[in-house]
Amino acid sequence: MNVFRSLKYRNFKLFFYGQSVSLIGTWMQKTAVSWLVYRLTGSALLLGLVSFVSLIPSLVLAPYAGSVVDRHNRYRILLITQVVSMLQAGALAFMILFKFYNIPAIIGLSLVQGIINAFDVTCRQSMMVEMVDKKEDLPNAIALNSTMTNFARIAGPAVAGIVLSTFGEDFCFFGNFLSYIPVLTCLFMMKLNTVVISKPQKSIWYELQDGFKYVSGDRDLSSLIIMLSVSSLFVIPFNTLMPIFAKDIFNGDAKTFSWFESAAGLGSVISAVYLATLKTDKHITRIIIIASLIFGSSVLLLSYAPQLPLALLFMVVTGVGMMAQTSAINTYIQTHAIPAMRARAISYYVMAYQGMIPIGSLLIGWLANELGPRGAVCVEGVVGILATGLFVLYKRRQGMEPVMGRLAA
Template sequence: MNRLTAFRAMHSRNYRLYFYGQSVSLIGTWMQRTAVSWVVYTLTHSSFMLGLSLFCTQFPSFLLSTAGGVVSDRYDRFRVLLFTQAASGVQSLLLAILIFTGHYNVWVILGLGVVLGSINAFDVPARQAMVYDMVDDKENLPNALALNSTMVNLARLVGPAIAGFILHKLGDGVCFALNAASFIAVIISLLRMKLPPYVRKIHKKAPLTELKDGWHYLRNTPSIARVILMLAAMSLFVIPYATLLPIYAKVIFHGNAATFGVIDSFIGLGAISGALYLASRTKNTTASRKKILRTNTIIFGVGLICFSYTSYFPLAMLFAVVAGFGMMAQTTITNTIIQTTVAPEMRGRVISYFAMSYFGMMPLGSLLVGTVSQYAGAQNTVLGEGLVALVVVAIYWKYLTTAARDHAKTAAERTSATVKQINTDTTWKKTARL
């Protein structure tokens, strides 16, 4: 792997600052996620409640992400991001205080999860759209998005392992306190960026109209809509297998919180390997991205099938790495296709549908997986999720093996035509009302 090729987006100062600050913050985020799952399962011993805890944290994204996309396109993304990061830090601090003082129960944890999910609904569209502004050479945008995935999965590798140790030795409150402190790093990195002055946009349309424009744009851009629908299916039926990892740690492998952290870290190891592979690629055509998405979805499904009934821990960790490698492509490839083809004025709104299909569908999937496992058992449920992954890739096989239809047109021409159509439709409707 060519190191300079794999990290070429780091030549952009603003992106480099963001990468360093966000890396620290994400380690804290994964520590908190691990701690919440462990605390909920320890309090309730219920796989359903595990699913419900993820539901409470992520379902607000399903309800509010499109509003977050409109906010991202209408207002200064830098200020939006500063606010959401600070608010997330306050949520973690409040959770730490409640844990340390003993004034908590499972419903308090779930309620604070709803608060965090609501913040994330506005954070994700602004943060993902702002990556485009941070990269000086737009040819390096796919590399920046792959490095984002590397950053997330490095945090997934390190965060749960640290959380497992801290949970076992120091207690859950320390995990939440450290996460609150980690937001200082990303806030400092944002404040040190040298971004162009924000030019206030004149918006002639109401926010609701802009929301509808985003939906019409997505309907008229099938190359984006299809990958978002595929991601939604995977997020609903397959990716929530992670909900059941505490059961694997405690019941199947007869371990403790540290065991849970190790499992999650091996999944992260596979994911970061896949992300680095993507970052090192120089061939970044739509056809090549779809081929990777197809192959990695198969790898993901096979990895889950093999992991589901493996009781020998070292072998199970090997399959966890395989599953993590395959899972990584679901979000990274989808995000790359969106960011490299979407019209700039629609970026925030389209990314909000990406967030809805991932963060919004996963809580429904977590609830579904938790409920199914109550009756079918954790191992049968994970086996079924692996099989569903293969069904999903079979459904989208034709699309994933076909090059872009309109290869004679550039992405800019297609997106420009779609935006013009939206503006024409809006003008026609206004005229009709008159």
């Protein structure tokens, strides 16, 4: 099928299969950590803090990680990050097995994982072009990679909900630990024609400056990264409060919480499959705008959903909007950034996407204490709609594309 055309490349196929298993384990652990922290503390603020420490390193380290990845062998960096991630998962698994329910320790290990991810995500994204021989198949590979990520977002929480209620939290954590075996096996089986890295003439600090000048000097790249930063800061963190929606608003349990995560994942897969069928990135800006409107509107509707089935339906739609927005921006950056700056451009995408979410998680945790969970999510939906409107006005003023005319068409 045309939608799976990039799987014909052996290296990408191995990467795809290995990551599929590992990411399911990652989402199992993420679901278990959120549920465990809220079960032990009952604190929305601590929920936000756990998300904060697991993602804040991307804000601080992503540009540095981009420069490091551009200077060294990406394949070796990826191997190192996966091995260290496995060790981190093992430490967390044994801690929970022996019922060492120490919140500062959980927060500390989440911080370690965040530091690893700052390098790992940048490296994985910039390696995509090396795993796909033909550039015209790169958007399909990016979309399939997003499909895989979001399928894991469905399967991981769904499995976690069953495992949490049947066997307990420790099984979720050990499941994640063991899930790194397939991904490491597949990485060792890959045969990449890695580019020999010449000794850099400039220091890494000069390269950091070059990366910033390149991204800030390109109006299209910089406007998309600002758009994603606003979304990650004020809209995407709505998901932090879903344990509260599941447990307190809809009187559910761990399985109910897993339904929320899986519903968003289902919407993301629907969106990713659509993006994978696109043959060109010709209308990528239009897709970003429509997706952003869908995302903001669905978060707003979710905030006051009166019944659980309706809330889950709106969660599916949030997944559609969020996935299309983030993946389309990622595709634009990877296909338009010059090769020498690709990893650094992607690092700003990672910073805008993952780096802003932790600050937003703290913000929505505080907002939920002030306005209640429904009020906080409502504010995020409104901000998402307003941000999209401002982005459309900016594009029209720049005259880069007749955005509104295309939308009307």
